Amino acid sequence: NAGVMQNPRHLVRRRGQEARLRCSPMKGHSHVYWYRQLPEEGLKFMVYLQKENIIDESGMPKERFSAEFPKEGPSILRIQQVVRGDSAAYFCASSFPNSIYGYTFGSGTRLTVV
Amino acid sequence: GNSVTQMEGPVTLSEEAFLTINCTYTATGYPSLFWYVQYPGEGLQLLLKATKADDKGSNKGFEATYRKETTSFHLEKGSVQVSDSAVYFCALSEGSGGYQKVTFGIGTKLQVIP
Numbered sequence: 001n002a003g004v005m006q007n008p009r010h011l012v013r014r015r016g017q018e019a020r021l022r023c024s025p026m027k028g029h030s031h032v033y034w035y036r037q038l039p040e041e042g043l044k045f046m047v048y049l050q051k052e053n054i055i056d057e058s059g060m061p062k063e064r065f066s067a068e069f070p071k072e073g074p075s076i077l078r079i080q081q082v083v084r085g086d087s088a089a090y091f092c093a094s095s096f097p098n099s100i101y102g103y104t105f106g107s108g109t110r111l112t113v114v
Numbered sequence: 115g116n117s118v119t120q121m122e123g124p125v126t127l128s129e130e131a132f133l134t135i136n137c138t139y140t141a142t143g144y145p146s147l148f149w150y151v152q153y154p155g156e157g158l159q160l161l162l163k164a165t166k167a168d169d170k171g172s173n174k175g176f177e178a179t180y181r182k183e184t185t186s187f188h189l190e191k192g193s194v195q196v197s198d199s200a201v202y203f204c205a206l207s208e209g210s211g212g213y214q215k216v217t218f219g220i221g222t223k224l225q226v227i228p
Contacts, residue, residue, distance in 0.1 A: 043158075045218075091158065
């Protein structure tokens, strides 16, 4: 009965490289959310996805960031040409269609850009 | 839009002290309210929730009451322990654009000293 699985836990990338963050939702959950947590800051919503659909990407930076949740496999948050300012903890959460009961969060991926 | 305001931290308490972390919200309708806890190096865990006015959520000695008249959801615990040291996030969930969107406060860091 695994919860939300994120990998890798820690990721180091040089400036200009690509970062791929993976999230497998909790069993039975069809909705996935990505949040970013900068040091000493709160959680900022990035994107909400259902299988094969992006529902709300109002929090995604316009450039370099993309997300997908394919029919098979995990959700992927992709950051192209990373910069130092992308260093943060990225959390994935999942829920049933009605998130009135809250989200289940993964342990996060801590991205460090050097 | 929706927003959550919680008291700035860090909050430092001695073991067995009484804890209150204030949280107020702004929402257009009737949101569900949550408290999440984040232990160092981990993701967020749902601590408690309340889905309608006057509901009291409780878990692990923590409790919070949904107060519609004051738009508040303050977190309390009668006697804190060192193991309660963590960051606490207040959050609300409300329908927006066809789904329940969760908005988080900035988080309040609690440090309990022996």
